Amino acid sequence: MNKKQSVFKNIINTGIPFVIMISLGIVIILSFLLSATPFKTLRYFFFGSFQNLYYFGNMLNSAIPLVFGGLGISIAMTSDNFNLGGEGQVYSGAFTTTIVAVALAPLGIFGGIIALLAGTLLAGIIGGLSGYFKMKWSTSELITSFLLSNAIVLIVNYLITGPFLDPETNLLATRKVPEVMRLQKILPPSSLSTGAIYAVIAVFLVYMFMYKTRTGYELRVCGANPRFAVYGGLDVKKNMVLPMFISGAFYGLGGGLAIYGTFFSCMKEFHVGLGWNGLAVALIARFKPKAVIPAAIFFAWIGSGAKIAMQRCDVTLEIASIVQAVVFFLITCEVFQRNYFKKKEELACK
DSSP: OOHHHHHHHHHHHTOHHHHHHHHHHHHHHHHHHHOSSHHHHHHHHHHGGGSSHHHHHHHHHHHHHHHHHHHHHHHHHHTTOOOOOHHHHHHHHHHHHHHHHHHTGGGTHHHHHHHHHHHHHHHHHHHHHHHHHHHHHOOOHHHHHHHHHHHHHHHHHHHHHTTTOOTTOSSSBOOOOOGGGSOOBSSTTSOOBTHHHHHHHHHHHHHHHHHHSHHHHHHHHHHHOHHHHHHTTOOTTHHHHHHHHHHHHHHHHHHHHHIIIIISSOBTTTTTTHHHHHHHHHHHTTTOHHHHHHHHHHHHHHHHHHHHHHHHSSOOTHHHHHHHHHHHHHHHHHHHHHHHHHHHHHHHHO
C-alpha cells in the first residue's frame, strides 16, 4: 500500500465522526453562501430543535419510522442481502394498515392490532419476494426490490386517489383511522407518541434476535462468509428469503405506526424519503442495532433543523436534502472503501 492509500485509509477509519464533521461543515458553508443572515440561520439549524418541547418532540417523532427502516436494512445487510425497496414497503404497509383499520373499526384496539399486523405482513411479503427471486433464479435482490418498490408506489397512489379516496376531505388521502386506534401523545403539544417506546423495544428485540439466537447467528455467518456457511451445513437459501422478509416487515411496521401516531390517514406520497433515509440510518449505524437510534435521531435533527431555519430565516428546505445526500454519499463511500481495503489486504496475505 502506497503513502496516498495509507492516508486515505486512515481518514476512512475515522468513520462516523469524520462524516458528521464533513456534513456539518457543509451546513456552515451553505449558510454563508445562501443566507443573508448566516449566523441566525446556523443558530436555528443547530439549536432550533431544542428551543421548546414542540420542536424537540416533533424531531424525535420523525426519527421513529427511520429507526424501523434502519433496523430492517441492518438485518438484510448483515445477512449479505440488499433491500432497496423501502419506499414501496413502508408505503404499502401504511396503506394496508389504514384500510384494514378503517374496515375493522368496530373491533376497536383489537382491530387496530390486526390492521398493523396486516400491513407488516404485506410489506414483509413484498420484501421476501426479492429474496425468493434471488434464491430461485439468482436475480439481484438490489434490482428486484427497487423495481417492485416503484411499481407498488404507483399502485398505492392509484388506490389512494381512486377507490379509497376520502370524499370528506380536500386532501389526497384515505379515511382516518378510528381515534381508539391512535397512539397516545407523550410530549404535548408535539406529535411525539408512544411509537417511540415501541421503537426502543424493537431495537432491543432485534439485538437479541441477531446476537442471542441461533437464527440470528446463521444470518450473520451467511452474511460474513456464504461459502463457509455452506460448508458448515447452514441453509443459505433460506437465509436469502428470511432476512428480506424481516426487512420489509420492519419497514411496513414503521409505516403503520406512522399512521397511528402522526398522520392518522394514508396521504398520497407521504412516504417519500422514508425508505432511503432508513437506508442512510443503517449505514451510519454500521448495521448495528444499538447504534440505529442515535443515527436516526441525527438524521431527524438535520431535517428538523432545516425546517426551523426555513421558517425563521431565508434558506429553503433543500439545505437538509443536500446535507443528507452528503451524509449518504460519504457513508456509502466509507463502506465500499472499507471492503476494498479489506479485500486488498486479504489478497496481499495470500
